[in-house]
Amino acid sequence: MNRKSFFVAVTGLTALACAPLFTHNPYYIHMIGTIMIYAILLFGLDIVVGYTGQVSLGHAGLFGVGSYTAGVLFIKLGAPLWVIIPASVAVTAGFGALLALPALRVSGPYLAMVTLAFGTIVQILINEMDFLTEGPLGIKIPKPSLAGMQLNENGFYWLVFALMVLSLVVADRILRSQIGRAFEALRGSPVASDCMGVSVYQYKVFAFVISAGYAGLAGCLYAYSEQYISPNTYNFELTVLFLLAVIMGGRKTRTGALLGAAIIVILPKLLDDLELFRIVASTLAVLMAIGAGVGIARKLTTPKAMAVPVLGTMALAGFSFWLQSITDWRLSIFGLMILFVVYYLQDGIVGFVRNLFARKGGATDNHAFRTIDRSKDAIMVASNTGHIEAGHDLLTAKGVLMQFGGLKAINQVDLHVKRGTIHGLIGPNGSGKSTMMNVLTGIYVPTAGSIEFAGRSVVGRTSSDIALSGIARTFQNVQLFGEMTALQNIQVGLHHTFGSSILDVSLHTPRYRREEEASVERGLGLINFVGLTGLANEEARNLPYGKQRLLEIARALALDPQLLLLDEPAAGLTAPDIKELVTIIRKIRDHGITVILIEHHMDVVMSICDSVSVLDFGQKIAEGKPAEVQADEKVIEAYLGGTAA
Ligand code: ADP
Ligand code: MG
Secondary structure, eight states: OOHHHHHHHHHHHHHHHHHHHHHHHHHHHHHHHHHHHHHHHHHHHHHEEEEEEOOOOOOOOOHHEEEEHHHHHHHHHHOOHHHHHHHHHHHHHHHHHHHHHHHHHSSSHHHHHHHHHHHHHHHHHHHOHHEEEEEEEEEEEEOEETTEEEOOOOHHHHHHHHHHHHHHHHHHHHHSSSHHHHHHHHHHHHHHHHHTTTOHHHHHHHHHHHHHHHHHHHHHHHHHSSSSSSSSSSSSSHHHHHHHHHHHHOOOHHHHHHHHHHHHHHHHHHHHOHHHHHHHHHHHHHHHHOOOOOOHTTTOOOOOHHHHHHHHHHHHHHHHHOOOOOOGGGGHHHHHHHHHHHHHHHHHHHHHHHHHHHHOOOOOOOOTTTOTTTOOOOOOOTTTOOOOOSEEEEEEEEEEEETTTEEEEEEEEEEETTTEEEEEEESSSSSSSSHHHHHHHTSSOSSEEEEEEEEEOTTTTHHHHHHHHHHEOOSSSOOTTSSSSHHHHHHHGGGGOOOOOHHHHHOOOOHHHHHHHHHHHHHHHEEEEEEEOOOOOBBBGGGGGGHHHHHHHHHHTTTOOSSSEESSTTOOOHHHHHHHHHHHHHHHTTTTOOEOOOOOOOOHHHHHSSSEEETTEEEEEEEHHHHHHOOOOIIIIIIITTTTO
16 A cells, blocks of 8 residues: 555545544444444455356345344344454355255356355344244344443444454455465456465465354444344345445545445435435436536537436436335345446446546556666576486376267377476477366366376375475466556465465564565566566466566466476567567576476477377377477378478
């Protein structure tokens, strides 16, 4: 966070803390308190929705679990606040795990359905288990006492404020750490995450559990805030509201969560009052028309692009006057708002404002690291450089068969790769080269055959486990984490160098700081190594294609691999870039890393490979020194004479 945004944040929070001093109306104090409670939940929901990119329709249920843990502990045991708060967080996090473990095996619409079912079941259970929850009657809880003092409305407000700030700081720290990077990475490219040793499933569950903990804290505070809880609060409409808040406020921002919370607290009040709704809808239509007019006049937008939003808001205003009663239409209006946001405000309000400023302010400060010492032009490989036992097989594959239905993409292939060499894997398109890499990295489990790497079998192990044991790779279709910077991409590769826990991260312990600093230093070293100096803070998706390929290699090297698999690294590169690439691959081998290289550029293969295997229709048709292979008649027929130009 830079100094300016830190200043804005502190000012904003101070204003929030002082709110009770400016108004003595308990209605407003309660309303702002509720906004802060929802914001706590949204910090957590954003971790799941914004960072990992999963959909949860179960957060109203989790919120309910938090509230009822507080309620039940209070009426059954008379437990004090300092017991109830951690208990609510822990119990809800437990429910989160219970939901996540099976649910996150599926994704997309299935996950939405499972979480929705969870929410519904929680509501039914609260209703039916009246021996514990008092059923539909609900539970009354007075405001808590703290250190022997009964908190009044203002005292409770400040308690909520303090916990909201604490939640914000902790969420922010988690999300900026290696844990947060893992969350973002699995959204950016699950397959690349796994192949960088960051288990997608594990981190999805982790995100869900943290998020549930936040929902638990929010639910607990909500119970005290309302002083009465009953099952029908925690319904489907609330779940939709939470999602709406995250999307409207903007993904991946804490300001957005607060803004979203404010919208969903104020919006239902708006939709309860028909008169007010009419005024707001008409104002919105007028503002929209003026905004569109100005935008078109200044050529910032086109009449065509503005037609739907302008007509839409006008229709909404007209509709508001036609309505007799608003209650039946609430969900439809929420639905319309979600559609509007999805089409026109994809980055939410905060993202929209940020984009405006970004366009005005020009480039961000990505030259911060440009001064880095280029003499540190080493890979900084830690462990496996010293003891190269050249000559021994690092990888041995025997009789590998990979069948997709009737197609044998790889058919009884043997592969021996010697330590410290560059081994070429060539063949026409569709001959099974990429499939071989996918088999070696655990993305596919071979139908038959054995694969041994550094004395251990690879078959049946997870991609992240294989990656951590020393096989790193790049992808034929570049698989970067697009929304993350170049440096962060590499830091995901360095995930294995972190031993600090979520507690270290939240408290910023010396251990975490040391690890984070080391990862930045090594990351920058790797960026220099592949010649991307000065681009550390550029988002990966904004890099030119050739540089993306180089970044992918740097990220793979971050894993400290013994074996590096490169799938067509020169594809799409210009001639000078290819020369640079060849130098880099040689340097990698000189550091003691064994390389398997899939490549269509014959000159590259011939100049740097120590040995070459040729695949055709899934079968190995030749193997040997590059010159021998090049002269082989079968190869010329299948490959050089065929597709290669
Ligand atoms: P190469 O990388 O040599 O161009 P691939 O390994 O990508 O070739 O593909 C080899 C064959 O396997 C192709 O016919 C391709 O269509 C098929 N194939 C690859 N992956 C799958 C899959 N997941 N399902 C079905 N067929 C696949
Ligand atoms: Mg391929």
